[in-house]
Amino acid sequence: MLRGFTLIEILIVMGIAAILAGLAATWSFDYVRSQRVESAARFILADLTQAQTDAYTQANDSAHGVLIESDQTTRFEGDSYATRTVSADVVNPYPSPVTVSGLTEVVFPAGALAPVAGGAITISSDDKTFTITVSDYGLLSIE
Numbered sequence: 001m002l003r004g005f006t007l008i009e010i011l012i013v014m015g016i017a018a019i020l021a022g023l024a025a026t027w028s029f030d031y032v033r034s035q036r037v038e039s040a041a042r043f044i045l046a047d048l049t050q051a052q053t054d055a056y057t058q059a060n061d062s063a064h065g066v067l068i069e070s071d072q073t074t075r076f077e078g079d080s081y082a083t084r085t086v087s088a089d090v091v092n093p094y095p096s097p098v099t100v101s102g103l104t105e106v107v108f109p110a111g112a113l114a115p116v117a118g119g120a121i122t123i124s125s126d127d128k129t130f131t132i133t134v135s136d137y138g139l140l141s142i143e
Contacts, residue, residue: 034128040094041123041130045142047073047092048106052115052138055108060088065107068121071097081105098125106134113138 047066054064060077067074067081072093078084103119118136122129133141 033126036094036096037098037123037125037128037130040096040098040125041132041142043092043094044068044073044121044123045132045140047075047090048132048134048140051075051106052108052113052140055110056113058110060085061110063107063109063116065105068100068104068106070100079109080107096125098123102131103134108138 044066051064051066054077055062062077062085063079065076065078065081065084067076072091074081075090075092076084077088100121100123102121103117104121106121107116108114109116114137115134118134121132121134123132124130131143133139133143135141
């Protein structure tokens with residue numbers, strides 16, 4: 001005599017599998033969204049660190065800074081974005097657009113680790129938010 005699964009048993013297993021797949025998809029989409037915001041925050045932090053290093057080592061005997069926008073950062077050479085050396089710009093786009101508030105331009109004078117002005121940069125998208133703090137002494141941190 002052959003034994004197998006009944007139609008009811010197969011439908012129950014398929015239903016449970018469908019529910020688990022739906023939950024996994026929802027959680028993975030949330031994870032991907034939060035990673036996009038974190039990725040943008042890390043891009044900004046990396047550009048700030050590079051501009052700070054370039055200023056401290058007096059690369060090209062100039063101040064260095066970062067302009068922070070919702071879709072990219074622009075690392076520049078000069079006392080401000082408006083008076084920069086355009087040919088030295090380094091543009092880094094984010095994987096996806098985010099909302100940026102707070103400081104939008106950070107400049108480090110030549111030979112200094114401390115910025116011209118400290119403050120906070122808030123990067124957010126949906127319900128995920130990161131804050132980058134630029135202290136008056138040049139300490140960069142992310143929360």
